[in-house]
Amino acid sequence: xxxxxxxxxxxxxxxxxxxxxxxxxFWVTDILDLPARGGYGIAVTPFFNLxxxxxxxxxxxxFHADTQVMRWALVVMTMAISLFVAVWMxxxxxxxxxxxxxxxxxxxxxxxxxxxxxxYVVDYADLHIGSWRPFLIFNLADAAITIGVLIxxxxxxxxxxxxxxLETN
Numbered sequence: 001x002x003x004x005x006x007x008x009x010x011x012x013x014x015x016x017x018x019x020x021x022x023x024x025x026f027w028v029t030d031i032l033d034l035p036a037r038g039g040y041g042i043a044v045t046p047f048f049n050l051x052x053x054x055x056x057x058x059x060x061x062x063f064h065a066d067t068q069v070m071r072w073a074l075v076v077m078t079m080a081i082s083l084f085v086a087v088w089m090x091x092x093x094x095x096x097x098x099x100x101x102x103x104x105x106x107x108x109x110x111x112x113x114x115x116x117x118x119x120y121v122v123d124y125a126d127l128h129i130g131s132w133r134p135f136l137i138f139n140l141a142d143a144a145i146t147i148g149v150l151i152x153x154x155x156x157x158x159x160x161x162x163x164x165x166l167e168t169n
Contacts, residue, residue: 006092006093006098007090007098009095009098009099009102010089010090010101010102010105011102012102013099013102014103014106014109015106016106017103017105017106018106018107018109018110020140021106021107021110021111021140021144022110025110025114025124028050028052028124029052032050034051034124047128048126048127048128049126050124051126051137053124053137054120054121054122055120055137056120056121058078065115071115074115075112075116078108078115082109085101085105086105089101094155097152100151101148103144103145103147104145104148104149104152106141107140107144107145107148108141108145110140110141111142121139121141122139123138123139123142124137125138125140
């Protein structure tokens with residue numbers, strides 16, 4: 001691929017996120033055996049625990065899949081969204097946007113693999129301040145999706161403002 005074609009960066013980001021996500025999920029479920037520990041799992045720092053939870057929904061617990069039909073509907077819906085992101089990534093020309101889309105795609109695929117294999121997504125990252133938990137328990141895939149979306153939004157806003165400034169000068 002030429003330097004003008006940033007696809008490889010998006011593919012590398014997607015593959016790296018998906019692979020590291022799956023390795024971490026294996027590590028917390030099988031090596032550390034978090035499911036057997038219950039409660040708040042393992043305290044890593046005063047503000048971070050490794051805590052196993054099964055997420056039957058999507059972000060923020062929305063679209064909770066209580067039945068097999070709902071589970072597979074969620075798989076199909078998230079696969080369709082992932083396909084949209086992959087096509088967008090493939091067509092995108094800006095390297096930074098391609099990398100951000102790769103983060104989103106890799107995270108989505110990591111969570112789809114869980115839902116496909118297990119029927120739920122493995123979540124384990126528990127950030128807290130004392131007993132206050134500002135976030136639901138999440139995983140690397142969720143973090144990659146969030147970071148990718150934030151990069152896309154920030155770039156869209158900043159580039160729009162930059163273009164508006166160029167037009168007025």
